[in-house]
Amino acid sequence: MTWGIFILWAVGVTSFTLLGSLYARRYERIDLLVGLYVAFVLTAQVLATKLALFHSPIGSFTVPAGVLVFSVTFLLTDIVNERFGRRETQRMIFIAFIAQIAMTFFIWLGVQFEPAPLRALEAERFDAIFGLLPRITLASWLAFIVSENIDAYLYAWFKRVTHEKHLWMRNALSTLPALAVDSAIFVTLAFWGAGSALIMSAIIGQIMIKWVIGIINIPFMYLNHVILTRGKHTPDRVLWDEGSE
Numbered sequence: 001m002t003w004g005i006f007i008l009w010a011v012g013v014t015s016f017t018l019l020g021s022l023y024a025r026r027y028e029r030i031d032l033l034v035g036l037y038v039a040f041v042l043t044a045q046v047l048a049t050k051l052a053l054f055h056s057p058i059g060s061f062t063v064p065a066g067v068l069v070f071s072v073t074f075l076l077t078d079i080v081n082e083r084f085g086r087r088e089t090q091r092m093i094f095i096a097f098i099a100q101i102a103m104t105f106f107i108w109l110g111v112q113f114e115p116a117p118l119r120a121l122e123a124e125r126f127d128a129i130f131g132l133l134p135r136i137t138l139a140s141w142l143a144f145i146v147s148e149n150i151d152a153y154l155y156a157w158f159k160r161v162t163h164e165k166h167l168w169m170r171n172a173l174s175t176l177p178a179l180a181v182d183s184a185i186f187v188t189l190a191f192w193g194a195g196s197a198l199i200m201s202a203i204i205g206q207i208m209i210k211w212v213i214g215i216i217n218i219p220f221m222y223l224n225h226v227i228l229t230r231g232k233h234t235p236d237r238v239l240w241d242e243g244s245e
Helices: 003-027 031-047 067-084 086-112 117-130 134-161 167-190 196-229
Strands: 051-056 059-064
Touching: 003 031, 003 067, 003 196, 031 067, 031 086, 059 067, 059 196, 067 086, 067 134, 067 167, 067 196, 086 117, 086 134, 134 167, 167 196
Parallel strands: none
Antiparallel strands: 051 059
């Protein structure tokens, strides 16, 4: 990954998340944040078909190209959790999960169509990219639903026990464990049988890249928090006790 790509990623994260927060502040609605979250999740799933090489001072790692986009989904869950509470966050996660299943189903249908002779080569390339590998697909779904819900629970819990102080703490200490769980579940299930050394190497590489992105996301969380709360009285909407029933 080059510095130019990283800068574009930072601009994209800033623009889209702040737009979602401005909409939420203006209309007191979660709609745009949910739409962006679903778009990021689906984009990450498509980009996961490409493996990318990430360079770091301690070495290079091969990870899915969607890792940058997917890591931002945890920023969005924290933004929604901060302003609208855990229940709304988990509804958003469920919507994105259903959207993944729907997208996968219709892409699978598209792959089944007989290609037109004039575009047979392009059709073969499309099928090679989007042809489903059931184990990898199921591993991705399971990792998503578990890790995103862990992030939602941890964020709400840290917000409660810290009395809504230390935003950086609940952002980092909910996102980083959830990212680790996502990598561990996905790599283990998707590549089971490839050898424990290879699996551990892949897990560690993904966790390191995701953790770096998770830490970089903290300033973006503060930016969105300012948009949502500055100059306004923001009641606590986490409702932990009711949400735990």
